[in-house]
Amino acid sequence: MELAQWYTLLLRAEFILAILTFVSLFFISAPYGRFERKGWGITLPAKYAWMIMESPAMLIPLYFFFAFADKQQLVLILFLLIWQFHYAHRTLIYPFQKSGGNRPFPLALVGMAIAFNCMNGVVISYSVFVKNTYATDWLFQWPFVLGLSIFLLGYWINKRSDSILKNLRAPTETTYKIPYGGLFKWVSNPHYLGEILGWCGWAILTWSVAGWAFVAYTFANLAPRALAHHQWYKANFEDYPSNRKALIPFIW
Ligand SMILES: NC(=O)c1ccc[n+]([C@@H]2O[C@H](COP(=O)([O-])OP(=O)(O)OC[C@H]3O[C@@H](n4cnc5c(N)ncnc54)[C@H](OP(=O)(O)O)[C@@H]3O)[C@@H](O)[C@H]2O)c1
Numbered sequence: 001m002e003l004a005q006w007y008t009l010l011l012r013a014e015f016i017l018a019i020l021t022f023v024s025l026f027f028i029s030a031p032y033g034r035f036e037r038k039g040w041g042i043t044l045p046a047k048y049a050w051m052i053m054e055s056p057a058m059l060i061p062l063y064f065f066f067a068f069a070d071k072q073q074l075v076l077i078l079f080l081l082i083w084q085f086h087y088a089h090r091t092l093i094y095p096f097q098k099s100g101g102n103r104p105f106p107l108a109l110v111g112m113a114i115a116f117n118c119m120n121g122v123v124i125s126y127s128v129f130v131k132n133t134y135a136t137d138w139l140f141q142w143p144f145v146l147g148l149s150i151f152l153l154g155y156w157i158n159k160r161s162d163s164i165l166k167n168l169r170a171p172t173e174t175t176y177k178i179p180y181g182g183l184f185k186w187v188s189n190p191h192y193l194g195e196i197l198g199w200c201g202w203a204i205l206t207w208s209v210a211g212w213a214f215v216a217y218t219f220a221n222l223a224p225r226a227l228a229h230h231q232w233y234k235a236n237f238e239d240y241p242s243n244r245k246a247l248i249p250f251i252w
Contacts, residue, residue: 003126003130004126004131006122006126007122007123007126007127007130007131010119010122010123011123011209011210011213013119014119014120014123014213014214014216014217015213015216017116017119017217017220018213018216018217018219018220019220021217021220021221022219022220022221022223022224025220025221025224025225026224026227029224029225029228030109030225031106031109032046032049032103032105032106032109033100033103034176034229034232035228036103036104036105040106040108040109041106041107041108042106042107042108043104043105043106043107044104044105044107044110045101045102045103045104045105046095046098046100046101046102046103046104046105047095047096047098047101047102048095049095049105049107049109049110050090050091050094050095050098050105051091051092051095051096052110052114053109053110053113053114053117054087054090054091054095054113054117055091055114055117056114056117056118056121057087057090057091057117057120057121058084058087058088058090058091058092059121060117060118060121060122060125061080061083061084061087061121061124061125061129062080062084063125064122064125064126064129064130065080065125065129068129068130069129069130073134073136074136074139075134075135075136075138075139076128076129076134078139079128079129079206082148082151082202082205083124083202085155086155086198089159094162097166098162098165098166099165099166099168099169099171099173099174100169100174103174116217120213120214120217123210123213123214124208124210124211124214126210127206127208127209127210127211128206128208128210132206132207132208143204143205143207144205146204146205147201147202147203147204147205147206147207148201148205149201150197150198150200150201150204150205151198151201151202151205152201153194153197153198153201154193154194154195154196154197154198154199154200154201155194155198156194157182157183157190157191157193157194157197157198158190158191158194158195158197158198159194160182160183160190160194161179161182161183161184161189161190161191161193161194162191164179164180164181164182164184165179165191176236178233178237178239178240178241183249184244185244186243186244186245186249186250187226187244187245187246187247187248187249188226188229188230188233188244188245188246188247189222189225189226189229189230189246189247192222192223192225192226192247193226193247193248195218195222196215196218196219196222199211199214199215199218200215202214202215203215222247223247226246226247227246227247229246230244230245230246230247
């Protein structure tokens, strides 16, 4: 099968997977972090799990850029840098900064995340480095400027919220506390909100269906978990702020 056919197939599969994921995660919470439980087979320390499962999302776009892209094209160089700004950090730095890095993480989940990141990596990379063409003046057009602004806003919200969560614990601690500060004032999961917003920014700045497929999957993956976190906080902390929503300030 040719690369273009793979792209079409995987793009469709990603939208279908988003729907299946969204529905199933309301019934089964992914068994890591506070929802870690027995019965999911072999585990490995969370920090290595994160590094391994996020690696394809960092490496596949690198491969596509060097194998297929016009490397003189400033727009494509910037796309690569923007993508890696998120994924190099998520793969190489975040796993070793987060708290609970030695907690068990099921190998089965690592396998599923690798499969998704391979699929999404091919779809995103083919879309921006092979299929679509972008002239240099794309950098001055509104989708790029608006999309990059939203991407950076989402990135900042995501990183700031991850950092607030990390600072809740001493290095070897594993207990859960109520997070305060930043967008935690309004929602229980600002890190997820930032993640979703950031990928909306990517979809706009690349003006690509592939980008929206990734947004659909990210939302499908994180919205049910955001609700589960929110309900967990309310069930475990009597003094949990009653005005906080799960994911979207003032709405949900
Ligand atoms: N694109 C996607 O589809 C996708 C999917 C998943 C995650 N992500 C991103 O990956 C990052 C991590 O996600 P996650 O699902 O692991 O988030 P999470 O379950 O909220 O956990 C994040 C980190 O904070 C700790 N933590 C969470 N709540 C805490 C509390 N109340 N008190 C003390 N420590 C707390 C966790 O420790 P424990 O490990 O001990 O719980 C973990 O180290 C986020 O930035 C998220 O947006 C993206």
